[in-house]
Amino acid sequence: MALYSYSATDRTGKVFKGQEHAENPMQLTEILRGRNLTLTKSTQVKDKGKTLKFRFKTAKLSIFCRQLGAMLYSGINLVRALHILMEQEENKKAKSVLRDIYEELQRGRSFTETLEMKEGVFPELFVGMMAAGESSGNLDMIVDRVADHYAKENRLINNVKKSLTYPIILLVLMVVIVLAMFTFILPMFISMFPDDGDLPGLAGPMMKISDFLTSPYGIATLVIGGITIVVGGRAIGRISAVRLLKDKIMMTMPKVGKLVKVIYTARFGRTMANLFASGMQMIECIEKSVGTLNNRHLDLLFEGVLSDIKKGEAFSAAIAKIEVFDGMFISSIFIGEESGRLDEILAKTADFYDEEADTALAKLTAMIEPIMIIFMGFLVCLILGSIFPLMYGSFEGMAAG
Numbered sequence: 001m002a003l004y005s006y007s008a009t010d011r012t013g014k015v016f017k018g019q020e021h022a023e024n025p026m027q028l029t030e031i032l033r034g035r036n037l038t039l040t041k042s043t044q045v046k047d048k049g050k051t052l053k054f055r056f057k058t059a060k061l062s063i064f065c066r067q068l069g070a071m072l073y074s075g076i077n078l079v080r081a082l083h084i085l086m087e088q089e090e091n092k093k094a095k096s097v098l099r100d101i102y103e104e105l106q107r108g109r110s111f112t113e114t115l116e117m118k119e120g121v122f123p124e125l126f127v128g129m130m131a132a133g134e135s136s137g138n139l140d141m142i143v144d145r146v147a148d149h150y151a152k153e154n155r156l157i158n159n160v161k162k163s164l165t166y167p168i169i170l171l172v173l174m175v176v177i178v179l180a181m182f183t184f185i186l187p188m189f190i191s192m193f194p195d196d197g198d199l200p201g202l203a204g205p206m207m208k209i210s211d212f213l214t215s216p217y218g219i220a221t222l223v224i225g226g227i228t229i230v231v232g233g234r235a236i237g238r239i240s241a242v243r244l245l246k247d248k249i250m251m252t253m254p255k256v257g258k259l260v261k262v263i264y265t266a267r268f269g270r271t272m273a274n275l276f277a278s279g280m281q282m283i284e285c286i287e288k289s290v291g292t293l294n295n296r297h298l299d300l301l302f303e304g305v306l307s308d309i310k311k312g313e314a315f316s317a318a319i320a321k322i323e324v325f326d327g328m329f330i331s332s333i334f335i336g337e338e339s340g341r342l343d344e345i346l347a348k349t350a351d352f353y354d355e356e357a358d359t360a361l362a363k364l365t366a367m368i369e370p371i372m373i374i375f376m377g378f379l380v381c382l383i384l385g386s387i388f389p390l391m392y393g394s395f396e397g398m399a400a401g
Helices: 025-033 060-071 078-088 092-106 111-117 123-134 138-191 203-215 220-236 238-252 254-278 282-291 296-310 315-320 327-339 340-401
Strands: 004-008 014-024 038-045
Touching: 004 025, 004 123, 014 025, 014 296, 060 078, 060 138, 078 092, 092 111, 111 296, 123 138, 123 254, 123 282, 138 203, 138 254, 138 340, 203 220, 220 238, 238 254, 238 296, 254 327, 254 340, 282 296, 282 327, 296 315, 315 327, 327 340
Parallel strands: none
Antiparallel strands: 004 014, 004 038
């Protein structure tokens, strides 16, 4: 939809000016006619709402839905509820988004249309669930279900971050220790060795590294190289073929691949349960659920699943062919289809896999920590192996003197 700035007149000839979203000037004319206005002039303008660099995160969405659902359950209408949330919002960008939604609802637009105009601000899953709730007349129930969904999603994200915190701290500590050894400790012992003497053992190669790091351009070269690798890696990662390969490797790596699959299973099951319970068609539920996983390899695999379902095959049989989800999850889908309680069974199964993901994260962290400690110890021993011969040589020199 485009945004138009318009001038219009009513039956008395009074001039009204404003802005309105419409597919084209003809639709704009129809919208204004419904308000007993006659369009006299229109100009397409830049839609600031679409260029707003703000996106609701899972934690924010969970709180927003929880508050909105509570007000809807208490009998407050949607427009009034959004006005209250807008007034209470402290984040300026979020407040601006809620104000735009509130104003569009006052103009007569549906909640779904208004959310769709805020492209990139809300996740597609959220917009789809709101559309299902609005069309079925159960918006209060759907909003509450979405709040639970994003609360669990946020919990999973926080658990992943928490599990990665200690390995990241170890990595940073390892880099700092190695740099300190090369730039401060090793040069100090080198200075004790005679200038005309040959450096014993590993001291020679280590000294070259130390000279490079202590030179004016050494650290700068490392920083620039690191930035280049990060920026270049991101640019290469955006290439479709590279991203497809990366997503496939993530799912097939030993240990890590199993964890990724468990997390995907929990997220896919929970999303499917919520969408299916909202009354959405099976095909659309699957498409949106796979979209939340953000994995190109899975997207391609599910194209075959969707094709099989459209041909009349059962969901459980079609999804078993791609060999991504384990047998228990497939069996749960089969039981849900047979019993007509697919949403309930998927929701309970997703809760189980949430706990499995927590356990798998703890195991992965426990495995990474000793590996990093051993690697850090190896580097320190390597440096000490070059220092001890220097110390021994300096002591011999002192004794001879």
